[in-house]
Amino acid sequence: MEHVTASEEPSAALMYHVERPIFNEGYIDSELLHRKKRTPKSFQRRIAEHLRCSSEKAKSVVFGFLPILTWLPSYPLKEYLFGDIVSGISTGVMQLPQGLAYAMLAAVPPVFGLYSSFYPVLLYTFLGTSKHISIGTFAVISLMIGGIAVREAPDSMFAVNGTNASQVVDFEARDARRVEVVVALTTLVGIIQFVLGLLRFGFLAIYLTEPLVRGFTTAAAVHVSVSQIKYLLGVHTARFNGPLSVVHSLDAVFRNIASTNVVTLIIGLVCMVFLYFIKDLNERFKKKLPIPIPGEIIVVIVSTGISYGMVMSENYGVEVVGKIPTGLLPPKIPDFSVFPNLFPDAFAIAVVGFSIAISLAKTFALKHGYSVDGNQELIALGLCNFMSSFFHTFVVTASMSRSLVQESTGGHTEAIWLVSFFASVLLGLDYGLVVAMGFAILTVIYRTQW
Secondary structure (H helix, E strand, O other): OOEEEEOOOOOOOOOEEEEOOOOOHHHHHHHHHOOOOOOOOOHHHHHHHHHOOOHHHHHHHHHHHOOHHHHOOOOOHHHHHHHHHHHHHHHHHHHHHHHHHHHHHOOOOOHHHHHHOOHHHHHHHHHOOOOOOOEEOOHHHHHHHHHHHHHHOOHHHHEEEOHHHOEEEOHHHHHHHHHHHHHHHHHHHHHHHHHHHHOOHHHHHHHOOHHHHHHHHHHHHHHHHHHHHHHHHOOOOOOOOOOOHHHHHHHHHHHOHHHOOHHHHHHHHHHHHHHHHHHHHHHHOOOOOOOOOOHHHHHHHHHHHHHHHHOHHHHOOOOOOOOOOOOOOOOOOOOHHHHHHHHHHHHHHHHHHHHHHHHHHHHHHHHHOOOOOHHHHHHHHHHHHHHHHOOOOOOOEEOOOHHHHHOOOOOOOHHHHHHHHHHHHHHOHHHHHHHHHHHHHHHHHHHHHO
């Protein structure tokens, strides 16, 4: 050991006296250069250590599986409670009309969107690691679900003989079958996500770079916008899925644009302008308003009242949601017989749903200075979808805000953004995500090599 002392005489020059052990060649060779290597542990010993139970390990497993136990005891009630209540009310107000609309995209009756906005949210509160994402219905996932439901239960399966030998569709039987298909799909998606989480596949989140996420979400906005054009115009077209579905959907809309319902178009445009005005108002006066003005709820209430008072469905041909039953349905076991037909689609939806959720979770975590666990997010989403499916819900993920789509894509990685955007728009969100991730990995390899 080295021992250093300095001269204590103030007038004398400073001097250091160093003492250390004397090392010989044998000591240096045996102790410093060629230390004895550690014997590798056998496979049986590693398994035994992994399965060994202790109080600390049990506590770590429980806290990892239920993240709420880590933050709830230290929750700053006075500091956060009011803000969280306001945020919860605002999010709930937005989720109500979104749930109704996204259920229609999923080809099921609107009330099932409300079920999907209730049960998974409760479960994620206990299981999720993100403090900011809003779990619930999402337009892109709803579009993917709707395509599968229409494929498995098309109108032609429920055609019955009408008057004058005409063919009519038994809509009640069709919707009931589509609900069964969608619920079974949700169960399978939950199982896949849960298993992937147990197998530690959350590492895939590291390949979701910021340009990839921005390109993917921008493409998702394009898909959603195109899917809504026919509803805005009041025209009837077939559903399209898979590669070039955006092109086929636009082509179908323009072919039928002559049958546009003018009243439906006016109502839609007025609602859009009103919502934009309310959003701008909330942004300008967000420091003065105790809670944001609920523009979505105002639109729903006012438009419903006008539609009912003027009997728009009968007088002007404006389509309405119809009767929404009250209360909650009792739990029911899904139809497992359709699992073989749904597995490829369920796997794609499971990956896309996780990608959306973890992308948004990572964005907020980076902004607010905390971390999220990709594996636990997979487990949380899996359990949310699996357990909620017994209560007649469809697949949920994080709801992605428009502000994320509209933000700048960043400086030096436009290659990745363009590939992610165009691949997701032209090939569909499932194939587009695979192409974008593959391109991002190749970009990393290229930069590493060169």
